[in-house]
Amino acid sequence: MTDTDPTPHEALAETLQRAGAAGPTAQHFERAGSDRPPLVLVGAGLSSALIACCLARRHPNTRILILEGTGRPFGVHTWSFHDADVAEEEQAWLSPLVAHRWSGQEVRFRAHRRYLPSGYASLTSDSVFHAVCGLDAVTLKTHAAAAHLAEDHVVLSDGQRIEAACVIDCRGFRPSSSLxxxxxxxxxxxxxxxxxxxxxxxxxxxxxxxxxxxxxxxxxxxxxxxxxxxxxxxxxxxxxxxxxxxxxxxxxxxxxxxxxxxxxxxxxxxxxxxTLAHDAKRFWSEVPCGIPQAGLRAALFHPTTGYSLPDAVRLARLVAEHWPASSPELSRVIEAFALERHRAQRFYRLLNRMLFLAAPPAERHRVLERFYRLPTPLIERFYAGRTTARDAARILTGKPPVPLLRALACLREAPLLGNGSP
Missing domain, CATH: 3.30.9.10 (D-Amino Acid Oxidase, subunit A, domain 2)
Known part of the structure; x- marks a missing residue:
């Protein structure tokens, strides 16, 4: 394969587009066994894939339509996670999307190297694409850019209107002055x-x-x-x-x-x-009323590592637990979940401010080098976004790897937001 040869993902996407450019077929709807409009997921990314796979397992009669504005659903990505990031009960429906697994991992710094006996796994665009295409109740429609989202329908850029039982916006990161x-x-x-x-x-x-x-x-x-x-x-x-x-x-x-x-x-x-600072209430006030948000669009990612899969798994489970639901109902549930995650992630935003604002760029590696000398279970909880108060104290104990006065100046995030937010 050369740089210009189509990958299996691209070839299958082209076949899918030729076969299904007009959207879901009557045969497909009959197989799904419901006359109810489908759940429409706007944007073919990690979050929409996980929602589809989780619902397909827990609510197999739910018809799901994924709309992707480009010709390459799920892009060109590798999404990784640590085994401890994902609850054991979620592994059953997540496993078909996994492309590679390993029993451990390693970190290397100039002052020390360390092997961590923590399982690690990766999903690829190809593995996600094939897993989603293997779901009977899911239809993937490419070259279907959404021009307007409403609670019960989506209007495409070509004017086509698609009715929906519920619409979830999964179109990726949305810039905001509240971040x-x-x-x-x-x-x-x-x-x-x-x-x-x-x-x-x-x-x-x-x-x-x-x-x-x-x-x-x-x-x-x-x-x-x-x-x-x-x-x-x-x-x-x-x-x-x-x-x-x-x-x-x-x-x-x-x-x-x-x-x-x-x-x-x-x-x-x-x-x-x-994320160095986040006014979550302001962020959610900017979201279109009644339209559920998912993934990076809902600011659901680990503030320090950038890993998005653990929160995407949690959100997929949340959608499944509340399904069936209307768009406004699901929007309220997801917003409450996101606000709770925001509160739980306060410590990570503090660490980020120390890393970016207190540590000189050439010395930032010292912050991570010190962190990777800590116990393995603490490191696993950190990646999973479940750092405890005791963990936080352990991370901050001792001589800080950044200047003390600059570290103290980073304690509050409100000055960065410029609106007095906590």
Missing amino acids: VLGFQKFLGLEVELAAPHDVAHPIIMDATVDQKDGYRFVYVLPLSTSRLLIEDTRYADGPDLDQQALGQDIEAYATGQGFAIRQVLRREEGVLPI
């Missing part, structure tokens, strides 16, 4: 090597590299004996992504590790929000 952000930006290359590698488990953070553009680390996933995903990641103040420079840094890293790249199979890039 003050840093950025986690990355470029990843999936590469085939000229010879087998010796990477036995994911290297989720290799910070032995030169520090550039804030905190920099390399993320490595072993996908086969000769295939790796190598991502160069920066915790940076600005969102600009220089793909050429990051690509050169990845090649230099590979050479330094003794990896001879024979072929680049796939590229993925992204700029993830890292």
Whole structure:
């Protein structure tokens, strides 16, 4: 496969579009066994996929229509999670979407290296696409950009009106003045090597590299004996992504590790929000009344790591628990859930302010290096978004890796928001 060859995902998407461009068929509706309008998920991303898969398992007679404005549903992404991020009862419906699993992971810093016996797994755009397409009650419609969302219908950009039992907006991150952000930006290359590698488990953070553009680390996933995903990641103040420079840094890293790249199979890039301050009430006051929001659009992601899958799983379960529901009913449930998550994430936003505002960019790696000396269960709870008060005290105890006065100046998020919000 070359850089220009269509992937299996692209080929199947093209086939799907040719076969189903007119939308759900009568045969499909008959198989789903209901005359009720479908649940319409606007945007084919991680959150819509998880909602569809969870509902298909718990409410198999629910018809679901996923609308995607582009020709490539689920994009070009890798979504990863730690086993402890997801409750055991959710693994049954999540497992079909998983492309790779490992029994442990590693972090590397200049002062120390550590193996963590914590299970790790990744979903890919292809694995999610195939899992969703395998659900009998789900229809995926591409090149279907939504122009207007209402409680009981969606109007597409071509004027077509689609009736709905409920509409959920899953169209990705929505910028807002109620969010003050840093950025986690990355470029990843999936590469085939000229010879087998010796990477036995994911290297989720290799910070032995030169520090550039804030905190920099390399993320490595072993996908086969000769295939790796190598991502160069920066915790940076600005969102600009220089793909050429990051690509050169990845090649230099590979050479330094003794990896001879024979072929680049796939590229993925992204700029993830890292939340320093968040006025959640103001954020939700900006949301169209009565339209449920999901995923990044609902600001449901880990404020420090940028991982979105754990909250997307929780939200999918929440939708299933309250289904069937109208758009306004589900909107109220999701908003309450998001506000509770906001309160629970206060500590992570504090850490982010210390990382971005108190630590000089070239010294940010010291904050993470210190963190990865802590006990494994604490690290697992941190990634899962379940840090306890005792964990928080343990993380902050001792000599801070940032100047004390600058750390004290970061305690409150209201000054960043400029409106007196807590």
